[in-house]
Amino acid sequence: MAKILVYIEQSNMKIRRVSLEILSKAREIADQAGDEVVAVLLGQGVEALTKEIIPYGADKVIVVDDAQLANYTTGAYTSVMNKIIKEQEPQAFLLGHSALGRDLAPRLAQRLGVGMVDDCIGMEYDATSYLTFNRPIYTGRAFTQVSTAVRPIIATIRPNTFQVQEPDSNRQAEIVKANAQIDAEDLRAIVKDIAIAVSKRPDLVEADFIVAGGRGMKDKEGFGVLEELADVVGGAVGASRAAVDAGWIDLQYQIGQTGNTVAPTLYFACGISGAIQHLAGMTSSKIIVAINKDPEANIFTAADFGIVGDLFQVVPLLTQEFKKLVNQ
């Protein structure tokens, strides 16, 4: 029985949703192919998380719990994953296209001497090539369908590509505890500090709802109206480059060709002109709503719904309406 290996990413003892999205999809593919799904969890003190993983479709969970894995470092994680992959010989190894995924996956692919696919926005089972992937190129101005005959197939998957399936709490899986065995020469970079912005809002790339602002926000304080709307629907706040360059909001909230690529269910573009570089980061959103004073703004060519008007008037009114709906 062949295996699909899924990397389960956690931060501060919380499993990232993208990992459960991939696990759900891997389960579907394994059922089609008659294969098994092996989830891999690395970190320190993470063993308790296995029970949150199994219901989403794992047949086996490999846990590597070690103080040297407390923070992600390229070397230590590559060392551990390299050994697991050599031992498990999976058909495919899948990770989220997160900061961790885009660092770990190419390191590992190079160490294993194989190609890989980045930032996939589609993945299907295929009897000939096992998996075919769909991914954007030219910042979303074209798409390519990719496959490979090489094993393992390594791919990073963009968050919000797949649905998290209903958990099956009766599901049983084997739990395997493995030792870290990190090669000394893989410990060459030292994490000095990690500063995670404390936020009650969801992570931008994983959010279902995003309220983003651009030059039309006028100043830092302008983002307050967007935050209120985001909080009603449990969404995240984002920004175009214009707002970041103006110093109104931190770079980590930027959406676009440089910055984050997002694909929420609902995307509000407020006071955003719609430069092609911004569109590159958000056009795979399911529904796009644009609010802009300028009826000629390019953002309306990318939107499903639009309101031509002053965002400082429209957004608070929307917040009010959404509150009523959410309270119902």
Next chain:
Amino acid sequence: MNIIVCIKQTFDTEAKVVLDKEGKVDSAGVTLVINPDDEYAVEEGIRLKEKFGGEVTLVSLGNSNTITALRTALAMGADKAVLIDDPALAESDELGAVEVLAKSISSHNYDIILTGKTDVDTGASQIPVRLAEKLNLPSANMVTKLEIDGTKATTVREIDGGKETLELTLPAVIAVQQGINEPRYPSVPGIMKAKKKELKTFSLADLGIDATSVAATMKIEKLSLPSARGSVRLIPGEAADAAIELARILSVEKKVL
């Protein structure tokens, strides 16, 4: 300080992408630029040279068009350029490209290798990390701040939801992105000087690489263009009415609320 900067020439991000009769991306008439993230790498390399002395060597895989990108980076202040131009590279992928880059870079003395985090044409962020692995070096990815003290490099990286400070020993590969600096424009004297700077072109055979060994292992089955979104549905009326109507559409018609 010997600084290597890997750059790639890419489509202008404003350029329209069209497919030719064979279903491949048609580059005819498209404005080509230095890959945006790589431009930050060029700027950072020049700043390191200005601070510590030394030399900035550009390395690029490409074709005869790529000379324009290299001359631009030389005009910004890089010292010399290496272009690896071989038809086999067009049929390669990141695994093959890194093989070639590593071979070329290995013939130089270097203290640091800088490049951009993502290639905007392929959408891939593999090259810097793969290159570090191939050369057996540490790497830092998505870097927005770089400080060097002797052989110690302290980087600030963008990670999901925050920032990380990562310390590495040089030589290392540093993949940079927006936020690290503001790339300068080439000055007129810079452009004049760039014309005389060393730019050497190599084929794969020159580097002792067999062209078949860099053939892509990832197979592109087909390319497609994005399907157009239907035209926007503008919601008329005063702000209050429009807000009520939009809320109704999203909850009743689209069922997202």
